[in-house]
Amino acid sequence: MTVELLDELEAGELSVEFEGEEPEAVLEWAYERFAPRIAISTALQTDNIVLIDMAYKIDPKVQVFTIDTGRLPEESHQAIEDLRDRYPGLDLRVLSPDASETSAMVDLHGQNLFRRSVEHRMLCCNVRKVRPLTRHLAGLDAWITGLRRDQWASRTNIRKVEIDHDHGAIAKLNPLAEWTEEETWDYIREHDLPVHALYAQGYTSIGCAPCTRAISANEASRDGRWWWESGAPKECGIHCSVESGGLEHELNALLGEHA
Numbered sequence: 001m002t003v004e005l006l007d008e009l010e011a012g013e014l015s016v017e018f019e020g021e022e023p024e025a026v027l028e029w030a031y032e033r034f035a036p037r038i039a040i041s042t043a044l045q046t047d048n049i050v051l052i053d054m055a056y057k058i059d060p061k062v063q064v065f066t067i068d069t070g071r072l073p074e075e076s077h078q079a080i081e082d083l084r085d086r087y088p089g090l091d092l093r094v095l096s097p098d099a100s101e102t103s104a105m106v107d108l109h110g111q112n113l114f115r116r117s118v119e120h121r122m123l124c125c126n127v128r129k130v131r132p133l134t135r136h137l138a139g140l141d142a143w144i145t146g147l148r149r150d151q152w153a154s155r156t157n158i159r160k161v162e163i164d165h166d167h168g169a170i171a172k173l174n175p176l177a178e179w180t181e182e183e184t185w186d187y188i189r190e191h192d193l194p195v196h197a198l199y200a201q202g203y204t205s206i207g208c209a210p211c212t213r214a215i216s217a218n219e220a221s222r223d224g225r226w227w228w229e230s231g232a233p234k235e236c237g238i239h240c241s242v243e244s245g246g247l248e249h250e251l252n253a254l255l256g257e258h259a
């Protein structure tokens with residue numbers, strides 16, 4: 001069944017309507033409108049786990065997807081298994097980068113190219129994360145994220161209902177936009193949800209093993225991501241377009257050759 005996509009006017013009106021509403025209200029509307037061509041994206045962090053818990057109560061067969069970049073810490077693989085155990089029947093899909101694209105990139109720049117420059121890091125994020133995501137979203141009419149306004153400067157203006165122009169103008173829903181980090185932890189504790197083991201080691205934002213570290217008391221929650229870079233956005237391109245600068249042409253050549 002084809003679902004009519006949202007336009008900017010409707011997305012804006014819905015965002016106003018849902019402001020101040022609980023996340024469940026957004027989820028219930030979203031599944032009513034878009035199921036079954038809707039999925040929750042998870043990087044196995046607390047925000048996504050909260051959303052999965054809420055959505056599972058609406059429909060235990062909701063689709064959830066995560067991207068195994070090939071560089072995840074072992075604790076992330078365990079977190080995936082914890083989700084399967086906690087939510088039987090969940091439609092949990094683990095996406096992978098295209099092997100030929102990854103291989104071409106590594107042949108050219110090495111496994112740890114992300115240490116060389118911001119552009120190399122963005123190339124790696126593009127091949128390992130953004131492109132698998134884009135391929136998956138092509139089969140959906142809406143996706144749900146755990147983005148919150150308090151996570152980073154680039155996220156302060158997110159709305160609960162948006163049009164994702166980077167991915168075919170499908171709907172992008174951010175039900176937790178208004179929540180604080182503390183509210184997500186309150187929900188986690190109240191419902192005794194499984195949490196990624198690295199939180200207990202001082203991590204506050206979790207991604208690939210070589211690009212994520214624990215933070216110290218005076219650092220912001222995403223300071224542990226790509227900590228060696230200065231002045232670059234703490235984004236991988238999944239939630240906003242990020243220019244990959246000097247390697248843009250190389251990305252096209254690399255992927256054009258091996259896609």
Ligand code: SF4
Pocket residue numbers: 069071114121122124125126128129207208210211236
């Ligand atoms: Fe590559 Fe690091 Fe991005 Fe993971 S976070 S895709 S290892 S650059």
